[in-house]
Amino acid sequence: MLHNHSLHQTGISQQRRVVVVDDEPASREALCALLAAEDFDIYAVGSGKELLRRMPELAPDVILLDIMMPEMDGYAVCKELKESVAYRHIPVILVTALDTVQDRMHGLEVGADEFLTKPVSRIDLQARVRTMLRIKSQYDQLERMLEMRQALSYMIVHDLRNPLAAVMLYLQLLKRKGGVPPESMRYLEMATTEAQKMSNFLDDMLMLAKMERGKLSLSRSPIYVDHLLEQVRQKMAPYAEAQGVTLVVKTPGQSYPVIADVALFQRVVENLVSNALKFAPPQSTVTIAVxxxxxxxxxxxxxxxxxxxxxxxxxxxxxxxxxxxxxxxxYEAVHMKEQGKAELGLELAFCRMVAEAHGGRIYAGNNPDRGAVITVEM
Structure with a gap:
């Protein structure tokens, strides 16, 4: 049974779709008949496997799922749906003749949102479905709001890059032109450094947005990490020296080529060093080891x-x-900042996403004697 399928898919109809899943034709027809008086777009399928296969096409707002089905029971189908990033937000109502505490506990364990016990009454069914549709509608509204906020944030960050690039250009022109009193040169250098930090931060935010949208493509090539680390050390050394911190690179002595996106990997190393410098006390050492x-x-x-x-x-x-x-x-970094951990920002989130994009991972720990260590495996 299918009503207004094409209208629902194109967004012309405001009907909410309810998909009934039951291997018994009589049970499917009975549930559909109980919902017929409501303004729902009702679709019935005969198995859990068919539901999973056709989820992109069906696009349900609520799923009524029978538990006792051959091949793949309702518990297994519900578990697979709730483990899917694309579908776990869709409410699932388990429909079953089983009504023991163990059955309900099992349903909760696989992520079911509601339960209905056969025989199902019209009033109970309609009330549960309306409640689940209300929850799904609230979720959809929240998703749209978040998407608008992300798009707005992306646009603001992108538009900030142009005036910031102009500021950095004018600072460089001042340095090249000369005529700046020696006692003021230090402030000019500090302004240039802070502008570069802001530029790096905006780049990180844009990269994070692209990664979250799945629009960042890696440009992989062989790199000799030892050489890259020495470049990073030279670049970051002035910042370290200004804090009275020594920056050291430790390598095995023989370098091996690693396949990675050179620009992104270098940003990861720079971010990790910058993060370490925030916490390094004067007369201490920050070590980059590979x-x-x-x-x-x-x-x-x-x-x-x-x-x-x-x-x-x-x-x-x-x-x-x-x-x-x-x-x-x-998101946790934002909460931690609100809790007074102001040193933390998005740099580490950026590092994690780059590491994972390369099929690797990143993790933190503490040294046995003193200080912290953050490790990237790729």
Missing amino acids: EYPRAGLSEEEAQNVPSLVLSVLDQGRGIPPEDFVRMFDP
């Missing part, structure tokens, strides 16, 4: 081994264990 775990291994032995392990260590106060994971989440 290892190549695949070196000397056969092709078979190297299959599940990262090609690169990069660590940045500081000698600061360390990281509270409860922050080890949340510090890499952009």
Whole structure:
């Protein structure tokens, strides 16, 4: 049974779609008949496998899912839906003749939103479906609002780059032109440094937005990491020296090529060093260390081994264990900033997304003696 399928898909109809899933034709027809008086777009399918296969086409707002089905029961179907990023927000009402506490607990474990026990009454069914549709409608409105906010933020960040680029250009022209009193040159250098930090921050935000939208394509090529790390050390050394911090690079002695996006990888290293410098006390050391775990291994032995392990260590106060994971989440970083951890920003979230885009990971810990260490495996 299908009503206004094409209208629903194009968004012309405001009807909400309810999909009924039951392997028994009589049960499917009975549930559809109970909902017929409502202004719903009703669609019935005969198995959980068919539902999963046709989810993009069906685009349900609520799913009525029978539990006792052959091949794939309702629990398994519900679990797969709730584990899917694309479909886990769609309410699922489990319909079953089973009504024990264990059955309901199992349903909750797989993510069911509601339960109906057979035989189903018209009033109960319609009330539960309307409630779930209201929840789905609120979710859809929130999603639209978030998408608008993200688009607006992206546009603002993008538009800020032009005036900032002009500021940096004028600062460079002042330095080249000369005539700036020596006692004022230090302030000019500081202004240039802060403008560069702001430019890097805007670049990170744009990169994060592209990654979240799935629009960032990696430009992979072989890079010799040791050489890149020395470039980063030279670039970041003035900032470290200004804080009285020594910046050290430790390598195994022999460099191996690693396949990665050079520009993104360099930004990751710079962000990690910049983050370490925020916490490094004067007269301490920030260390960039690299290892190549695949070196000397056969092709078979190297299959599940990262090609690169990069660590940045500081000698600061360390990281509270409860922050080890949340510090890499952009939304958690906002909450942590509100809680007074002002040093944290989006730099680490950017690093995590780049590492994951390369099929790697990033994690944090503390040194046994003093300070924190953040490690990237790729």
